[in-house]
Amino acid sequence: MRLTCPQCGERDRREFYYVGDAVALERPAPDAGDEAWEAYVHLRDNPAGETRDLWYHEAGCGAWLVVTRNTVTHAVLDVVLASDVKGGGA
Template sequence: MRLGCPICGERDRREFYYQGAALARPQSDVWGPDWDDYIHNRDNPAGVTRDLWQHEQGCGAWLIVTRNTVTHAVLDVALAVEAGA
């Protein structure tokens, strides 16, 4: 799989560190079911996902990668800072 870094261009996925699903943090500062779900539970979908990756062996930027887990197609790559993550 190849990822298109917005800063460095297209690179092999081995240059990147996969962090996991790009999830929105719960709004509440109080521990509750939303925080429990955010920390402990993950889906394993077959289809389109939004993941957080770091270009570890390149520019170091954090990226939001939208990809299809069935076809392995990379649909979009955006800087996490610009994507609001």
């Protein structure tokens, strides 16, 4: 598997660390209620198809990335800097 870092170009999987579902970019408001917070903290989909994950380019530029990929075909569809995504802050 290879990911194309927006800053470094195409790099080997070994340079990246998987940090989980990109749901972390959609943090609920503090007063959003128990249900929203439980879903945010605990509930994850496990789709056969497109997923949106966070990856950390730890052995490269150190950027957090949002990677859209397909778990069935293993195709990597899109890689963007998390800081460029709404909710990515940075």
